[in-house]
């Protein structure tokens with residue numbers, strides 16, 4: 221059985237934009253991972269683990 225992919229978060233270190241990425245399958249769509257911030261086009265995107273609050277947000281999304 222394939223392992224379910226773990227959701228993660230993308231955070232812009234520049235403007236603190238963030239987005240939760242929760243893959244539905246083990247195949248990530250190419251446009252899911254951002255290399256440029258959609259707000260100010262900064263490239264300081266970092267991948268981070270979800271915290272408790274993010275999991276709450278995920279549940280209500």
Ligand SMILES: [Zn+2]
Pocket residue numbers: 232233234235236237257258259260261262
């Ligand atoms: Zn940004």
